[in-house]
Amino acid sequence: MRSPKIHCHICWCILSGYLLVYVHSLSLLTEAAEVHASTSSQISSQPDYFVTCEDLKGVGSFDTTCFLNSNLYRSADIYVLGAGNLEILPHVQIVCPIEGCTISFNLSGNIKVGQNAAVVAGAVVFSAVSLTMGPNSSLNTSSLGGSPPPQTSGTPVGYDGAGGGHGGRGASCLKTNHTNFWGGDVYAWSTLSYPWAYGSKGGGTSDNQKYGGNGGGRVLLDVNDVLYINGSVTAEGGDGGSLGGGGSGGSIIVRAQKL
Secondary structure, eight states: OOOHHHHHHHHHHHHHHHHHHHHHHHHHHHHHHHHHHHHHHHHTOOOSOOOOTTTTTOEEOTTSEEEEOSOEEOSSOEEEEESSEEEEOTTOEEEOOSTTOEEEEEESSEEEEOTTOEEESSEEEEEESEEEEOTTOEEEOTTOOOOOOTTOOSSOSSSSOOOOOSSSOOOOSOSSOOSSOOSSOOOOOSOTTOOOOOOOOOOBSOSSSOOSOOOOOEEEEEESSBEEESSEEEOOOOOOBTTBOOOOOOEEEEEOSBO
16 A cells, blocks of 8 residues: 555646646747737737828727728828727729739728639738638739848849749759849848748849839738638739749738638
8 A cells, every 4th residue: 555655745746747838838828928919019010090081081089880881002101099880882902003012901890802802912801700702802912022131131132033942942944053143131030930921022034124023912811700702812922024033922921820
């Protein structure tokens, strides 16, 4: 028969093990939360000015429900912050066709993108309780990537029509490459979980004209509950051609409780 002293010692070892695992888990969760908060802060840095539903020619308010019912073409960033809902009605287009232009909706309610509706920009950020994208709707940042990270040029060296880079350097177009003329620079990010970077441009074959494709943009869908997509979300690099290489794709981050 096992003595009470030995039995207590075994129980204490088991309890200590549980405590060690629990404390270690808490440490990992805290570290992950800090990384998430830091990255989220970088991704959704707030501007000095937020637009209203009226500024976007909509009906209602972003603190109740804003209905966007007409096409909107912008040449500057759009930042929206509110406690309500957003509905982009069917066939409506919100377009900012400038490299790196940002369209950001940060709402405490729900976002609905209607059938055949489209949002086109260099960066698209949707943060809401739920997000519903109707048939043939689209969030498109393809070939609209903005400036590269500070440590890179974002543009290939040389005139060999090389491809764009992202997680690695872009490929050379030369079958036998005896030079250092590679494609676009490596685009890095702070953590692998949040690759929030634009794609890089493709190389051209002349310094007189830009022939390479642009880099892809970036999309963040941050949804607390249900994300329903019956359309498309794209961040593709621009096409190359006979006189230039294609750009590399950008970044798409999706966070949702249910997909």
